[in-house]
Amino acid sequence: MTVTNKIPENQFSYVILVARRARQLMSGARPLIENPRAHKAARIAEEEVQLGLIEYEVLAPPDAVAAETRRRG
Numbered sequence: 001m002t003v004t005n006k007i008p009e010n011q012f013s014y015v016i017l018v019a020r021r022a023r024q025l026m027s028g029a030r031p032l033i034e035n036p037r038a039h040k041a042a043r044i045a046e047e048e049v050q051l052g053l054i055e056y057e058v059l060a061p062p063d064a065v066a067a068e069t070r071r072r073g
Contacts, residue, residue: 005055014049015055021045 008014025031027039032053036044048054 002013003057007049007052008056017054018042018045021048021054027032041062 012060019042022041022045025044031044032048033044033051036047038044044057045054
């Protein structure tokens, strides 16, 4: 598990991260940007991710965790 604030390397992870942050903004969270360029939650979330303001965890796939557990065994 790694905590990072870099832009996700694949599009699926990027979309999930932006969508989760947009949901937080729609639920009342304050933007991390003082003067966002847009007013829509998804655009603000996208800008926050692009600027590296959002931290997220990169988890190992379940198969990799199981294999590591067996090796330590």
